[in-house]
Amino acid sequence: MSVADTQQFYGRWARAYDWLCRFLPGLGDLRRRAVDALELERGDTVVDLGCGTGANLPHLRDAVGPEGTVVGVDLTPGMLAEAGTRVERAGWENVHLALGDAARPPVDDADAILGTFVVGMLDDPAAGVRAWRESVLPGGRIAVLEAGRTDREAAGVLNRIFDRLVAAGAPGGGGGGEPSRTLDERIDAARDALAENGGLTVDERRVAGFVRVFAGHSRS
Numbered sequence: 178m179s180v181a182d183t184q185q186f187y188g189r190w191a192r193a194y195d196w197l198c199r200f201l202p203g204l205g206d207l208r209r210r211a212v213d214a215l216e217l218e219r220g221d222t223v224v225d226l227g228c229g230t231g232a233n234l235p236h237l238r239d240a241v242g243p244e245g246t247v248v249g250v251d252l253t254p255g256m257l258a259e260a261g262t263r264v265e266r267a268g269w270e271n272v273h274l275a276l277g278d279a280a281r282p283p284v285d286d287a288d289a290i291l292g293t294f295v296v297g298m299l300d301d302p303a304a305g306v307r308a309w310r311e312s313v314l315p316g317g318r319i320a321v322l323e324a325g326r327t328d329r330e331a332a333g334v335l336n337r338i339f340d341r342l343v344a345a346g347a348p349g350g351g352g353g354g355e356p357s358r359t360l361d362e363r364i365d366a367a368r369d370a371l372a373e374n375g376g377l378t379v380d381e382r383r384v385a386g387f388v389r390v391f392a393g394h395s396r397s
Contacts, residue, residue, distance in 0.1 A: 203384065204232075207322060207383065207384070207388055207390070208232060208233055208236055208293065208322065209236050210322075210381075210383075210390055211233075211291060211293060211320045211321070211322035211390050211392075212233065212236045212237055212240055212291065212320070213240075214318075214320040214378070214379040214390060214391075214392035215240070215289040215291060215318045215319075215320045215392065216289075216318055216378075217237070217240035217241050217245075217288070217289055217318075218241070218288075219241060219242040219244055219245060220241065220242065220244045220245050221240075221241045221245050221246075221288040221289060222241070222245065222246040222247075222248070222286075222287050222288050222289075223237050223240070223241055223245070223246070223247055223248070223287060223288060223289040223290070223291065224247075224248045224249075224250060224282065224284045224287045224289070224290045224291070224312070225237060225247065225248070225249045225250065225290075225291050225292075225293075226250050226279040226282060226290055226291065226292045226295055226309070227250070227251060227252070227279045227292055227293065227294065227295030227298070228249030228250060228251045228256070228257075228260055228274070229251060229253075229256045229259075229260065229294075230256055230259035230260050230263065231249055231259065231260030231263040231264065231274075232293075233249075233291060233293060234247060234249055234260065234263065234264065234269070234272055235267070237291065238269055238271070238272055241271075243270075243271055244271075245271060246271050246272075246273070247269075247271060247272045247273070248272075248273050248274070248275060248284060248287070249272070249273070249274045249275070250274075250275050250276075250277040250279065250282065250283065250284070251274075251276070251277070252276070252277065252278055252279070254276060257274050257276060260274055261274055279292060279295050279298075279299065279305060280299050280300070280301070280304070280305045280308065281308060282308060282309060282312040284312050285312060286312075286313070286314050287312060287313045287314065287317060288313065288314060288317050288318070289313060289317055289318040289319065289320070290309045290312060290313055290317070290318075290319045290320075291319075291320050291321075291322075292309070292319075292320070292321050292322070292367075293321070293322040293323075294322065294323060294324065296321055296323060296363055296364060296367040297323060297325075297360040297363045297364060299363065299367075301366075302363040302364070302366045302367040302370070303366040303367065303369065303370040304370075305367070306319070306321075306367045306370040306371050307370055310370075310371075310395040311395075313395045314395070315395060316394055316395060317394065317395040318378075318392060318393070318394055318395075319371060319392060319393055319394075319395065320379070320390070320391070320392035321364075321367055321368070321371070321389070321390070321391050321392070322388070322389070322390050323364045323367075323388070323389050324387055324388050324389070325357070325360055325361045325364045325387065325389060326340070326357055326358070326360075326361050326387070327382075327385055327386030327387045328382070328386050329385055329386040335385070335387075336357075340355070340356075340357040364389060368380070368389075368391050371391060371392075371393040372393060376393065377391050377392065377393045378392050378393055378394065379391055379392040379393075
């Protein structure tokens with residue numbers, strides 16, 4: 178998908194995005210689990226790539242405290258506008274927002290990077306995750322939260338439902354083909370890139386196998 182397609186699609190849905198997410202069971206807990214996987218400390222600097230309307234920002238700020246720094250990056254001005262409203266209402270002076278592409282992070286020397294529901298949108302997720310690893314300090318942490326097809330037995334019907342949801346939710350209606358399988362391939366590529374040179378610190382499947390959380394460290 179092009180940058181323009183992504184911006185247009187998510188710009189249209191920015192105001193409805195948080196409302197829809199409230200109907201997904203346990204999503205807040207999953208976001209907190211991804212934040213926990215970053216092993217953040219008070220005073221850390223953490224970047225939320227593909228921050229959307231800012232749903233992760235309160236969890237990240239709680240983890241780094243008022244003495245830390247949280248930076249939300251998104252490609253879509255409409256999403257950032259909604260995130261900005263959230264930040265302003267909360268009065269967070271240490272939370273900052275920037276327009277940027279998750280594939281080419283506009284950050285350096287962060288302690289940690291979080292990507293939720295974003296690697297599946299990258300044309301080259303492995304290259305994207307390697308760029309993330311170069312954007313954190315030596316020993317910095319990276320965590321990914323994604324939804325994909327389940328690997329559990331007897332899940333054929335559920336996977337077919339998931340296939341339809343992914344196709345309906347993709348910009349351009351999925352553009353033909355099998356967007357959910359493409360999504361799985363991208364998630365796997367991101368995981369494999371993060372696992373290079375040292376392995377993963379977290380590698381979990383949740384919600385009947387549909388939700389994946391994995392985390393690792395940058396090169397030392």
